[in-house]
Amino acid sequence: MTGIPRTLEAKLQLLDHQVIDVHGEMVCMVDDLELRPDRRGHLHVTAILTGPGALGPRWGGRFGSWITAVWRRLREDADPVPGRIAWNVVTGVDSGIRLNCARADLAIEGLETWTAAHIVTRIPGAGHESDA
Amino acid sequence: MRWTAPGVGAIALALLLCSCAAPRDDPEAYLGDSLSTVETVASYVATAQLTASAVRDGRVFVPSANVVLSETMQSLSDTVSTYGLVEPPDERSPMRAQVLDVSRRAEDSVFSTLTAVRRGDTAALDASIDRLTAVDADLSSLATRLEDPSGRRGE
Amino acid sequence: MKKMFALALGILTAIGGFVDIGDLVTNAVVGSRFGLSLAWVVVLGVVGICVFAEMSGRVAAVSGRATFSLVRQRLGPRLGFVNLCGSVAVTALTYIAEIGGVALALELASSINAYLWIPVVGLLVWIVLWRVKFDIMENVFGLAGLALVVFGVSLWALKPDFASLATQALHPSVPATEGTPTYLYYAVALFGAAMTPYEVFFFSSGGIEEKWTAKDIPVMRSNVFVGFPLGGLISLAIAATSMLVLGSSGIDVESLGQVALPVVVALGKVGLIFALVGFFAATFGAACETGLSVGYSISQYFGWQWGKFVAPRRAARFHVVMLIATIMAVGVLLTTADPIKVTEYSVVFSAVALPLTYLPILVVANDTRYMGAHVNGRLANVLGSFYLVVILIASLAAIPLMVLTKAGQ
Numbered sequence: 159m160t161g162i163p164r165t166l167e168a169k170l171q172l173l174d175h176q177v178i179d180v181h182g183e184m185v186c187m188v189d190d191l192e193l194r195p196d197r198r199g200h201l202h203v204t205a206i207l208t209g210p211g212a213l214g215p216r217w218g219g220r221f222g223s224w225i226t227a228v229w230r231r232l233r234e235d236a237d238p239v240p241g242r243i244a245w246n247v248v249t250g251v252d253s254g255i256r257l258n259c260a261r262a263d264l265a266i267e268g269l270e271t272w273t274a275a276h277i278v279t280r281i282p283g284a285g286h287e288s289d290a
Numbered sequence: 291m292r293w294t295a296p297g298v299g300a301i302a303l304a305l306l307l308c309s310c311a312a313p314r315d316d317p318e319a320y321l322g323d324s325l326s327t328v329e330t331v332a333s334y335v336a337t338a339q340l341t342a343s344a345v346r347d348g349r350v351f352v353p354s355a356n357v358v359l360s361e362t363m364q365s366l367s368d369t370v371s372t373y374g375l376v377e378p379p380d381e382r383s384p385m386r387a388q389v390l391d392v393s394r395r396a397e398d399s400v401f402s403t404l405t406a407v408r409r410g411d412t413a414a415l416d417a418s419i420d421r422l423t424a425v426d427a428d429l430s431s432l433a434t435r436l437e438d439p440s441g442r443r444g445e
Numbered sequence: 446m447k448k449m450f451a452l453a454l455g456i457l458t459a460i461g462g463f464v465d466i467g468d469l470v471t472n473a474v475v476g477s478r479f480g481l482s483l484a485w486v487v488v489l490g491v492v493g494i495c496v497f498a499e500m501s502g503r504v505a506a507v508s509g510r511a512t513f514s515l516v517r518q519r520l521g522p523r524l525g526f527v528n529l530c531g532s533v534a535v536t537a538l539t540y541i542a543e544i545g546g547v548a549l550a551l552e553l554a555s556s557i558n559a560y561l562w563i564p565v566v567g568l569l570v571w572i573v574l575w576r577v578k579f580d581i582m583e584n585v586f587g588l589a590g591l592a593l594v595v596f597g598v599s600l601w602a603l604k605p606d607f608a609s610l611a612t613q614a615l616h617p618s619v620p621a622t623e624g625t626p627t628y629l630y631y632a633v634a635l636f637g638a639a640m641t642p643y644e645v646f647f648f649s650s651g652g653i654e655e656k657w658t659a660k661d662i663p664v665m666r667s668n669v670f671v672g673f674p675l676g677g678l679i680s681l682a683i684a685a686t687s688m689l690v691l692g693s694s695g696i697d698v699e700s701l702g703q704v705a706l707p708v709v710v711a712l713g714k715v716g717l718i719f720a721l722v723g724f725f726a727a728t729f730g731a732a733c734e735t736g737l738s739v740g741y742s743i744s745q746y747f748g749w750q751w752g753k754f755v756a757p758r759r760a761a762r763f764h765v766v767m768l769i770a771t772i773m774a775v776g777v778l779l780t781t782a783d784p785i786k787v788t789e790y791s792v793v794f795s796a797v798a799l800p801l802t803y804l805p806i807l808v809v810a811n812d813t814r815y816m817g818a819h820v821n822g823r824l825a826n827v828l829g830s831f832y833l834v835v836i837l838i839a840s841l842a843a844i845p846l847m848v849l850t851k852a853g854q
Contacts, residue, residue, distance in 0.1 A: 174518045174525070176510060176748050183759065187517065187748030208748070216522050253508040253815055261750070270749065274761035277768070283576055284758045329695065336694040340706055349713035353556035354721075358702035365699060 211240030241266030458587025463676020465731035466546030476687030490639025491677035505652035513745035545784025546728035567775035586730025593723035599711035637796030
């Protein structure tokens with residue numbers, strides 16, 4: 159594990175990288191970043207943002223705003239926020255972003271949870287790794 | 291004038307029929323169509339010949355031969371009926387009749403081969419192989435005759 | 446001993462898994478119409494797929510990231526998405542063609558209509574995607590695909606004049622009966638059939654399924670550099686037998702049954718059994734690979750958990766994507782689309798989509814930040830850049846040639 163360098167080039171080393179949880183399972187892509195300035199005006203990454211709510215605005219254009227609008231419509235809360243992974247769970251940055259928690263604890267996997275509950279677990283054998 | 295649904299439908303149908311049975315005004319293009327039809331038909335006849343002799347010699351399973359022959363029969367009929375829909379530029383030209391005549395004989399012989407293979411009738415199979423050989427010869431002589439007068443090679 | 450066995454197994458499955466419906470149909474069509482005058486394209490395509498499969502396998506082994514994950518990293522979300530749409534469309538088209546090919550192989554063996562087989566094949570493929578272990582899937586279909594070596598045996602049994610075959614292959618020229626645009630159109634189709642993009646998605650994702658590390662690179666290389674060229678020889682044998690038996694009788698190949706005819710003529714029933722088993726294994730294996738590739742690409746773009754190494758419950762979106770793709774493929778085929786026609790278009794559109802896959806791989810394989818000591822050497826870069834030019838030409842020429850020749854008529 160490489161740990162986290164103090165300064166990162168966000169575009170090259172973070173954006174559009176795979177996020178991996180503590181068990182090595184894939185969590186999401188870094189669709190966008192949440193940045194906060196400190197007192198001296200330096201920007202710090204405070205969270206990884208993910209899901210259509212983060213990807214839509216980055217796509218931009220008509221298609222991007224359409225994706226964002228659909229995502230808003232599908233959410234129950236009035237002013238939804240994109241999936242957010244606080245930076246303090248990040249333990250390493252290499253070809254992927256590594257976390258110290260499991261993907262199930264992050265509460266960012268709306269579509270995964272829905273497809274698992276409504277489609278996949280209803281088919282026999284969903285709970286086993288592939289075997290012969 | 292009002293556009294009624296049946297009226298529009300009739301016009302559409304008429305247009306469709308026109309486009310299917312469009313006469314070829316260009317004699318050269320019609321010659322090209324005729325030649326490529328003859329070549330395609332010859333390709334199907336050759337496929338049937340190979341398959342039928344393999345059945346006769348016990349070199350192929352009947353279900354597989356049946357599939358190859360049925361597909362050949364189907365494609366052959368499609369080719370012949372497509373050619374039949376094109377009107378020749380010159381009504382007096384014997385080309386269309388010649389091509390259609392030999393193509394229909396090709397259809398008949400492939401069909402009789404298919405039937406013989408399905409029934410497992412060895413005598414009928416031998417007879418159809420002879421018919422296929424005869425049609426094959428006619429097809430190549432027709433192709434030569436079509437090519438020859440102009441001395442060109444069609445696509 | 447165990448290592449030797451693993452090495453041999455890898456090479457054998459690479460040979461048997463090389464040929465798919467696109468290679469079967471395109472090589473037979475080309476053989477009957479152009480003889481061996483397009484053999485150089487097969488060689489060009491096989492070397493090309495070796496170069497890029499090795500690169501993508503190396504990237505996967507070193508970085509642990511598969512192709513589409515890197516495509517998005519490199520191209521960003523917008524361009525990456527355009528690329529995803531193009532690649533998935535072509536891979537899905539190939540998936541349709543492979544499922545259709547399995548149905549045609551079963552029809553040929555049983556004489557039960559292919560359209561009755563299509564839903565059955567869809568279900569069987571999906572069961573394999575859902576349940577069967579990755580390496581078992583690869584090994585079973587790869588080894589069974591070796592039955593296609595029967596085309597090589599047929600070539601030998603037909604006792605051709607090998608010297609004149611070699612002359613024809615080494616001195617390519619457009620046959621008198623065909624126009625130059627048609628010749629070039631089939632050159633592009635053959636190139637697309639040999640270099641199908643899904644092979645690279647599948648190869649790199651498969652490396653991660655099998656948990657490759659940098660230590661596995663030599664084995665991966667031997668599979669690619671020995672297995673793929675030998676698989677390419679099967680392609681050439683198909684073209685050569687098709688030329689000898691079908692081309693000489695003026696037969697244009699339009700069905701899978703015709704592809705098998707040279708084997709029937711050369712070897713009879715025993716040969717036909719091998720050909721049928723080979724057709725089934727090659728198309729079924731490729732159907733699984735293309736189905737997985739659709740799931741891999743989409744999941745990798747969005748960062749979803751994918752792979753057969755976790756339970757479907759833990760990769761729910763990945764499995765739903767593959768389920769939808771399978772239903773769609775069966776649906777398209779049941780509109781009575783002709784699988785052979787679908788195949789012919791799929792190889793040409795593969796050629797169109799080639800740069801989408803190969804450019805990002807070349808870029809990443811040159812990135813020391815990812816690759817460290819395993820970055821591209823000079824040879825890989827010279828070959829990679831050469832192929833990039835060839836791929837661009839093939840990609841740009843494909844559609845104009847298709848229009849010009851009315852898809853090769």
